[in-house]
Amino acid sequence: KKRVFSGIQPSGGLTLGNYLGAIKRFVQMQDEDYETIYCMVDLHAITVWQDPAALRRQTRELAAGFIASGIDPAKSILFNQSQVAEHAQLGWIFNCVARMGWMQRMTQWKDKAGKNSQNASLGLFAYPSLMAADILTYHATHVPVGEDQKQHLELTRDIAIKFNNDYGVDFFPVTEPVIEGAGTRVMSLRDGSKKMSKSDPSDASRINMTDDADTLAKKIRKAKTDPDALPSEAEGLEGRAEARNLVNIYAGLADMSVEAVLRDVGGKAFSEFKPLLAELAVAKLAPISSEMARLMENEAEIDALLHTGADAARAIAAPILEKTYDIIGMVR
Numbered sequence: 001k002k003r004v005f006s007g008i009q010p011s012g013g014l015t016l017g018n019y020l021g022a023i024k025r026f027v028q029m030q031d032e033d034y035e036t037i038y039c040m041v042d043l044h045a046i047t048v049w050q051d052p053a054a055l056r057r058q059t060r061e062l063a064a065g066f067i068a069s070g071i072d073p074a075k076s077i078l079f080n081q082s083q084v085a086e087h088a089q090l091g092w093i094f095n096c097v098a099r100m101g102w103m104q105r106m107t108q109w110k111d112k113a114g115k116n117s118q119n120a121s122l123g124l125f126a127y128p129s130l131m132a133a134d135i136l137t138y139h140a141t142h143v144p145v146g147e148d149q150k151q152h153l154e155l156t157r158d159i160a161i162k163f164n165n166d167y168g169v170d171f172f173p174v175t176e177p178v179i180e181g182a183g184t185r186v187m188s189l190r191d192g193s194k195k196m197s198k199s200d201p202s203d204a205s206r207i208n209m210t211d212d213a214d215t216l217a218k219k220i221r222k223a224k225t226d227p228d229a230l231p232s233e234a235e236g237l238e239g240r241a242e243a244r245n246l247v248n249i250y251a252g253l254a255d256m257s258v259e260a261v262l263r264d265v266g267g268k269a270f271s272e273f274k275p276l277l278a279e280l281a282v283a284k285l286a287p288i289s290s291e292m293a294r295l296m297e298n299e300a301e302i303d304a305l306l307h308t309g310a311d312a313a314r315a316i317a318a319p320i321l322e323k324t325y326d327i328i329g330m331v332r
């Protein structure tokens with residue numbers, strides 16, 4: 001059976017970008033021909049500062065978000081990364097396989113470290129190496145992610161290939177990215193050239209899964225656009241990043257193609273389109289956020305679920321790590 005792994009950082013609250021770019025696909029893959037493993041990557045989250053109490057709350061809230069969105073712990077393995085030590089252990093080995101130059105080229109590193117990169121954590125620099133370990137410690141073959149993670153997946157392939165070459169083995173699989181659909185690149189509501197992120201300091205830049213109807217409507221009303229009406233064909237979105245983004249979001253939420261959306265709304269002004277988008281977003285997100293709130297009332301139940309998930313994950317990861325140590329020449 002093909003094996004899927006993907007993770008989300010508990011570095012803030014879930015955004016519509018996470019939902020359309022990742023979780024929606026996670027849910028579908030449970031019912032396809034895959035074994036699915038989904039992780040709250042808390043070790044990744046601390047590559048930038050996280051307040052301990054907030055990290056705890058965000059991890060549980062993320063678990064609630066997964067379940068409320070349709071991840072079924074009976075069908076998928078759901079857990080948080082720090083409970084399965086194999087991730088960090090294999091991550092160290094990959095730190096010794098990957099090259100500094102590979103990391104330096106990563107756009108996420110450049111974006112997140114910013115100008116003052118000497119002050120960024122070493123963990124932030126090595127982020128893709130730990131991500132490769134997340135995936136490869138399960139020998140996962142398919143990784144559903146948003147477009148922004150494509151470069152890290154290519155690096156995961158490079159690490160697998162170099163490890164196999166260095167040790168003359170055919171051990172780690174070469175991973176396939178799964179990046180598809182209108183939602184795989186949701187942009188900031190304030191700047192069409194920047195991706196929507198849960199860690200963006202501006203709350204107005206994103207739609208949170210937990211935003212209430214009024215907040216949603218207000219954020220969409222205030223979203224940056226241009227003065228022209230919507231085009232009736234996709235070519236008309238060329239060079240109109242903000243317009244394209246709102247149409248993409250509509251398409252992702254409605255499960256329609258961009259072309260089909262434009263057939264319906266082409267010619268409308270944004271003042272007409274935005275309320276339609278807000279209505280659709282509320283209809284899709286309100287059931288998820290109310291279910292999240294309900295689940296958050298029972299933290300012990302969430303913790304127990306994560307514990308069970310971690311045991312199941314470790315059962316797969318431990319033998320793969322053992323074999324890795326053996327290949328490398330560690331005496332066990």
Ligand code: ATP
Binds near residue numbers: 012
């Ligand atoms: P952070 O700002 O802390 O990096 P994030 O919102 O980028 O948070 P991640 O946990 O880094 O979220 O990524 C989780 C998943 O969501 C990944 O598969 C990523 O590709 C996807 N994703 C994140 N942002 C977007 C976006 N704007 N559009 C589509 N997919 C996204």
Ligand code: MG
Binds near residue numbers: 197
């Ligand atoms: Mg991110």
